[in-house]
Amino acid sequence: MYLKCNHGVTAYDDYGQAVCPICGCRETATPDLTGRIARCDDCGRESPSSVNLPFFRWRPELEYDSYYCGCRGWD
Numbered sequence: 909m910y911l912k913c914n915h916g917v918t919a920y921d922d923y924g925q926a927v928c929p930i931c932g933c934r935e936t937a938t939p940d941l942t943g944r945i946a947r948c949d950d951c952g953r954e955s956p957s958s959v960n961l962p963f964f965r966w967r968p969e970l971e972y973d974s975y976y977c978g979c980r981g982w983d
């Protein structure tokens with residue numbers, strides 16, 4: 909689940925509702941990943957965008973989403 913502000917959901921309030929810790933917004937959005945490509949921030953490897961990619965970040969304002977492919981290990 910993503911908040912409309914695209915900071916990612918990392919916090920929940922006392923009622924279990926997603927809330928952005930950065931800007932405080934609560935509006936959720938479902939990413940439309942159809943036809944989008946995610947690029948590894950480190951090596952540039954491309955993969956079809958999926959919320960299941962490790963460290964996937966939806967970047968609707970950019971041409972490519974980003975993720976981390978594991979090229980530098982996982983530690």
Ligand SMILES: [Zn+2]
Nearest residue numbers: 913915928931
């Ligand atoms: Zn936010």
Ligand SMILES: [Zn+2]
Nearest residue numbers: 948951977979
């Ligand atoms: Zn990589």
